[in-house]
Structure formats: C-alpha cells, structure tokens
Amino acid sequence: MRKKVLLVEDELRIREVVADYFKKDGWEVHETDNGSSAIDWFDAIYPDLVILDIMMPKMDGFAVTKEVRAKSGVPIILLTAKSSDDDKIHGFDLGADDYVTKPFSPKVLVARANSLMKRATEHYLPNGHMLSFGHAVVNTKSRQLELDKQQVELTPKEYDLLLLLLQHKNNVLSRETILNHVWGIDFEGDNRVVDTHIKKLRAKLGDESHHIRTVIGTGYKFE
C-alpha cells in the first residue's frame, strides 16, 4: 500500500519538483494549487500526509491546517517563506507537525516527510505491536525478534531493515530506497552495504530467511 501525499502549493515549478521527488521515493502524489480545493481533495483521497504552502490565494496554509485538523490527525508539513518564530508558533498551535522554510531542498522535504510518517506510525502502534511471519514475531516496542520462541538479538540496522521490509511486504525495494529509509539521505557510501546487512539479517532469520527475496538488478522484496 503506497503512502499518499497531498501537495498544496500554488507555484507550479516548485510543485512539480517536489512531486517528482516524492514519486521517486514511492509515494502516490496528489497535487493542487489552492487551499479551498485542497479540502475537497483531502476528503476524496484521505492522504497519509499533507504538505501546505502558507502563502496561497483564497485560503492560506493556516486556514487549511485548521480545517484539516478539525477532521483528522494526519501529519501536516507547512512550507513557509517567512521564518519568524511567530509564524511557527501560530502554525504549531493549529496543529502542524513540521515546518520547512523556503528555499528548501526537495530531498530534505522527502526525508522529513518520511521521518514524520515513521514517528506517526510508531506513536500509534499499540503496546507491543507485533508483526509476524512464519514462526517469527517482531515486537516493535522492544525492538526484538522472536524465532520459534527464542529471542534473537538484532542490531539497530538489522532491525530497521527488517521493519522496513515488513512494512512493504511484497513490494520490491531498491537499494536506493532502502538506503534512504534505513541509513538516511545523507549516507554517502556504497549501495552494497544493503547487501551485507541483508546477508546478516538472513543469517539471523535462519529458517525464515526465505522470506527475503533477491530481485536481481532491482533490489529486495519481503514476502
């Protein structure tokens, strides 16, 4: 299930660049150029994330935030040219979750969106939410893996990697994508680190390692 972002921004070229980056990162992107149609879109598609420009004709970002918050707790990121603290407080008071000040790098915006989504999912995970496959159970609260009733210790990278794969069951994830999510966009090293960690994860998964499939030329898939 792809994550949906609703992008509300009146400047066409900014919107296009941002949309591009989100698409590359695997998001389903819905775009609009003004606040009032944003509300209609919101009701129609129920996005996982909303990105709002503050300065817009008709209905500004603050007003949209207010309307959206009346309906839902969806993560909201505000784009602003103003960087004064007053604006920040104004926005946070209305319930925006993050701010990005123009000019910004689309890459950074995508990264922030992802970390926001991650936090949101982590927060809403009920006590010791379990993800399971075969004879294995992953406890997201204690960051542990249980294999046939045996506790298996995972290193941070191994755990993050496994979780990412589980959250995208049956989707092929490119090394690029995995790198962006588990290592962060700043990581400068070799793509092939992913291979190494997949290898270690497989070793720890033992009998259940067959769930991690190699998709040659592309990446990895959990199934």
Add this chain to the structure above:
Amino acid sequence: MRKKVLLVEDELRIREVVADYFKKDGWEVHETDNGSSAIDWFDAIYPDLVILDIMMPKMDGFAVTKEVRAKSGVPIILLTAKSSDDDKIHGFDLGADDYVTKPFSPKVLVARANSLMKRATEHYLPNGHMLSFGHAVVNTKSRQLELDKQQVELTPKEYDLLLLLLQHKNNVLSRETILNHVWGIDFEGDNRVVDTHIKKLRAKLGDESHHIRTVIGTGYKFE
C-alpha cells in the same frame, strides 16, 4: 491502567490538537467545551489530571478550579492567553498546579502534564505498594529495595530510574525518554548521565542486574 485527563477548552481546534497529543502519549482523554459540564464530567470520570482554559463561556477556568479543589486534590493545569502575573497569582491561589500560556506547543503541555503526574503519584502512591522481580522487591512507599531479604539503599535518582524501568518492563526506553521522566524536561546536561546511573544501579542490583539490558544505539530495557 491508563491515565485519564479531562480537557476543558472551548476552541475546537486547540482541543483537538491537544487531545491528539495526549492520546499519542497513551492517555485516555475526555473533552468538553465549557466549565459547567466540566464539573459533571469530573464527578463521572474522576480524572488524574484536569486541563482548563481560563477564558470560557458560562463558567471560567478559575471558577472550575475552585469547584474541583473543593472536591479533590487532583492536579490542575490552566491554559491562559493572559500572561500577567496577576492572573498567575489568582490561579495559584485557587489551587491550580501549573500554568501554560497560549500560544503553546502541545508537546510541552504533555511534558508538563507528565511531570506533574509524576510528582502527584509520588505523593499519592498507595501504602507500601510492592514491585518485585527475581529475588528483589521494591517498596514504593519507603523507596527501598530489598535483595534476598537484605535492604539495599538507593539514591533518589537510582530509585526513580529503577521505578521507571520497572513500570515499562520489556519496553526499550531511550536515554531521551529516561531523561525526560527521571530528570525532567528541563535537564540540559549530557545524555550519558543515564549510563552512569544505570551503571550504579546495576552495581547495587548485584545478581539481579541482568534484568537491565542495554539495547545498543537505542537505550535500556528492563526484562
């Protein structure tokens, strides 16, 4: 047993945002938009914490504080747009425990609520409530640890830390989280104080120290 907060605030958008943050933090949230129904709610649910807007139609926050204080010593936080000292004194006089001035960050409000609750629970803990693990017993009344029938003296920080870990058995707690709960959100120092106190606690726990597990890159866990 989840903590209950009664949230009394007439502005819908603020109420929703705040309610959201409290829910994310694991609270059971009861909401109402005016002072007189707040009293009814109070009698019905007996919350662990009350958050009151001062400016409300019919019955303002001060009046509600007075009524609630007549019945109970429950912690009360007042939300106010006015920040003059007069208001503060007026409120404290009636028995509010803390003030938060609008506009505020919901995050900070939740943090303050937690620190208030912590203080309150320490005061109101039932007589000699015991927590045990292995051969150890913690007496929350006397703040003492008994190990194999031997009394072990714990310093305040050691005790608070142990209690926090015990209360979140099997959950990994980040240094950040531990800091916020044991040291308070104001603490400015190094994250690594936590390590030092874990070390001291382990030393005092002796044979039972294996219950405190290090989760590398993340924090500590009691199991």
Add this chain to the structure above:
DNA sequence: GCTCATATGTCCTTCATGTGTCCAAATAAG
C-alpha cells in the same frame, strides 16, 4: 554559616560490537 558525607554529573580510556568495504566464488541472465 561551615564541614563533611553523599549524591550527581562529566570526562576519558578501554573494550566490545556494529558497520562498511573489498574480493573471490557462486549464481543468474543474456
């Protein structure tokens, strides 16, 4: 207020473990 004992916080060194790179062998694709 002063002194002492204890609690708390910081720093630094050591050590263990986690992480990333490289290369040869194995496997899949064309």
Add this chain to the structure above:
DNA sequence: CTTATTTGGACACATGAAGGACATATGAGC
C-alpha cells in the same frame, strides 16, 4: 559461453557503552 550481479567471507574501521576517576552540587548536622 560470457557477462552482470549477488553472495559469503575476511578484514578494517567507526561507534557506542562500560568502567574508573574525578569535580561539583546538595543536604544534613553542627
């Protein structure tokens, strides 16, 4: 069969935690 890609092993390097030593803060008793 040839080439591209992944795997697995070995190794070097980076990071984070433990442990010890020490400086400072706090609080009780005088």
